[in-house]
Amino acid sequence: MTTSTDTSTDRAIAVEDASLAHNYHPLPIVVATAEGAWVTDVEGHRYLDCLAAYSAVNFGHGHPRLVEAAKAQLDRVTLTSRAFHNDQLGPFAQELAALLGKQMVLPMNTGAEAVESAIKVARAWGYRVKGVAQNAAKIIVMDGNFHGRTTTIISFSNDPEARADFGPYTPGFVSVPYGDVDALARAIDDDTVAVLLEPIQGEAGVVVPDPSFLPAVRALTTERTVLMIADEIQAGLGRTGATVSSDLVGVVPDLYLLGKALGGGIVPVSAVVGDRDVLGVLRPGEHGSTFGGNPLAAAVGLEVVRMLATGEFQKRASVLGARLRSGLDALEAEAIGVVAVRGAGLWVGIDIDPALASGREVCERLMRRGILAKDTHGSTIRLAPPLVVTEDELDWVVSELRAVLQELRG
Structure with missing residues (x-):
């Protein structure tokens, strides 16, 4: 009334x-x-x-370029599902991978989906490449993290607002203090398959670690045969003055997680970007998304990539x-x-x-x-x-x- x-x-x-x-x-x-x-x-x-x-x-x-790309694609085809190829997805994946100096792209829709996808990829890589025993894989995360609000992701959150009353929680994660390389080194064992972190923690209050932290994580993960996964969903795609915030300290992770700005403010688009030796562990039927990589999303995402390519x-x-x-x-x-x-x-x-x-x-x-x-x-x-x-x-x-x-x- x-x-x-x-x-x-x-x-x-x-x-x-x-x-x-x-x-x-x-x-x-x-x-x-x-x-x-x-x-x-x-x-x-x-x-x-x-x-x-x-x-x-x-x-x-x-933005006129992004609106134009979306409108042009709306008149052609918007959704095919990955049951078929579409003429926008290949160029999008190729140019996004090239922008980040990687080889392959796994397209999804939302940031949380990109994180969930990376968790699956890291575990599969651990079992199929590193040789970790089945169901023993561990992923190390950081205190104060924010990677989304799915049930798996909130299982390794220490934010009570996101976590409380949503258990039981998914096992397989170990959390260490953000910025503490010694704690990270102690936490890694033979079953560790990945370290998942935000190069800059956004939800925690835009927390920027010491410049030595990410290079130290990269060196440690390389030495211990562990994947480094950088969640650039908020920090990436121009926001911090670099294409991805990892660039600010010269670090190249094994996997980049992208979202948010990748859709140009028009459609939800996310992606996991990495090399063939990691993303290549996925086999047909093991992971997917009805809308992931759809022609409309790929057309807009491609224009985003081309805008970023200019610097x-x-x-x-x-x-x-x-x-x-x-x-x-x-x-x-x-x-x-x-x-x-x-x-x-x-x-x-x-x-x-x-x-x-x-x-x-x-x-x-x-x-x-x-x-x-x-x-x-x-x-x-x-x-x-x-x-x-x-x-x-x-x-x-x-x-x-x-x-x-x-x-x-x-």
């Missing part, structure tokens, strides 16, 4: 609340249209999108990220509520003094000023604007965050 004071936003949210499972707690904004780095709500208010759908909209909302977006993220970081570091130095800033490229985590406000409260106040951001783990907020954002817009974000903090301090 509505009243004369109900707004379009109120009515839209009421319909969602009545009809949707409550697995999210969104900010009270109802997006109706979007273009570039901006979204517009049902009442005509505009907001700078500083979340970019968790990096799924790296190239901005409705333009990686450079923008690096240059603009330095501009944003400079402003945020200066804000931290003012000692008005920012206690730490972390990040790489156009991806930053900002710790707010919990005595001043929660991350949620800061995000709500930013929203009222026309900026959309997302909180995580209590008092941390994340900024990840589309890579088409401008310097002036980033300066405005810093200015508005300063105003919010001053407002909170009274």
Whole structure:
């Protein structure tokens, strides 16, 4: 039931609340249209999108090249299933593999599917190549990880919000502190088939490890005949100023996990990318997906790969990220509520003094000023604007965050 004071936003949210499972707690904004780095709500208010759908909209909302690729494919064929070949999948796989210096691609739809796929591949590789006894394979993961919310993935999460009340949990995983190479070395044994990690932990608050960590993991896994699997689903595809964040420290893992931005903000696309000696362990019928590698997804993904191949977006993220970081570091130095800033490229985590406000409260106040951001783990907020954002817009974000903090301090 509505009243004369109900707004379009109120009515839209009421319909969602009545009809949707409550697995999210969104900010009270109802997006109706979007273009570039901006979204517009049902009442005509505009907001700078500083979340970019968790990096799924790296190239901005409705990028003309990606929309054109999607529209052209919509007129041809959108879904065939992998029961047949399609003319978009081969070029997509070939050019994506080449972009990352690998040989093969396993196409899927969502990031969690890419992670699940990599787990299966690693176990099969362990049994068929390394010679681990059946059902004994172990995969080492990192404390504070976020790789998705399927039942297998939450089995190795230590986030109680994602894990509690969803057991029994899947065995076969060992967790060690993120950034602790000595703990990792102690955890590896003859049954270890892989180390799965985020080169930069996103949900944990954009946690960037010491520059020596990933090279040390690569050296250790190579020495001990263990696969290194890099989850680049949020960090990859231009976000951090490199094609994948592993590039920032010169590390090449055995498998890359990609998603989010691979679909250009238009369709869900994910992939596992690696060499033939690892991905080649899969046999027909052992793994699949009805929509994985469909012509529409492949056409959009191919255009994403070609846009990244120019290096333009990686450079923008690096240059603009330095501009944003400079402003945020200066804000931290003012000692008005920012206690730490972390990040790489156009991806930053900002710790707010919990005595001043929660991350949620800061995000709500930013929203009222026309900026959309997302909180995580209590008092941390994340900024990840589309890579088409401008310097002036980033300066405005810093200015508005300063105003919010001053407002909170009274």
